Amino acid sequence: MRLVIGVSGGSGIPYAQSILEALAALGVDTHLVVTSGAKRVMASEGGPQLADLTALAGTVHDDRDLGASIASGSFRTDGMVIVPCSAGTLAKVAAGLADNLLARAAHVTLKERRRLVLALREDPLPRPMLLNMLSAHDAGATVMTASPGFYHAPQNVEQLLHFVTARVLDQFGLDVPGFRRWGE
Template sequence: MATSARPRLVVGISGASGSIYGLRLLAMLRQLDVESHLVLSNSAQVTLGHESDVGVDELRAMADHSYAQADIGASIASGSFRTLGMVVAPCSIRTLSEIATGVTSSLLTRAADVALKERRRLVLMVRETPLHLGHLRSMAAVTEAGAIVYPPVPAFYARPATLEEMVDQTLGRVLDLFGLESPSVRRWDPR
């Protein structure tokens, strides 16, 4: 059975504010020739409409493959479908909580659960503040299960001039976690 020659990465977009992270991540993966597999929550579709001029169909077209949230039989719901792992960008607290408990109700959280059970990299770009104890406990639980909680905190040492530069720097560091080198990352140099 033939496998993809290109590396594959699953991208989940939840309904948290910050849909720009998912949008830019898909664009960066295309530049890096990484095969993208997109699933977005129903809430993500609403948030996208509030935060962007990009429509849902246009967003789906940015990915190599896109799946309906209810399609629990999709390839990304199976551990036999080989990927580098998954990034949820942005990740809502609801999505984080489902992943933390293993009680998944959608393809997005099922795909994340698969990444964990297969011991693949799972990066959750959690977008919430302030945090209460329940949020922190969920973050601890997913970390103990093997996920990486990666709030999109800007790196001001990179001196971003635009919002896109700030977002791309953060996403470039996320891609570092998968061994993918993005030209948008400004590495720290104290000189």
């Protein structure tokens, strides 16, 4: 399996790290693209940094490189996750704008009718964002919030991250070891 992982400028870079760790453990070929906005967020949040993410990725692409492999529909992937997905990136996906590699890869994913998962991490949700969520959904994206459940009685932040990671990767039919499902 080959997945594109996009990281945009929303708060919540630890979600991206958790997903990349799970995909590495599952042996999934990953192509990572990180926006300049995400790099700014990393610097201010003090959590995972670019080097932490790139160490987990199979291939890393520069967000300014619109000629990268993931910008073409002929480059086969099984889909794409954008985590965290900022309101600005959501708007680009909803409108079909492709001014950077992350947005172009998302556009290609939808164009080729591959699975695109947008893991939003922003509240409250103003009307324009809700309309963009609906537009992205109608274009074929799966819109999720990076909102962990609590029925698995999490004991730490890692378990909260793991919950969201498992739910995102469920969208690709991937089972994350150690995820406790409702009723199991």
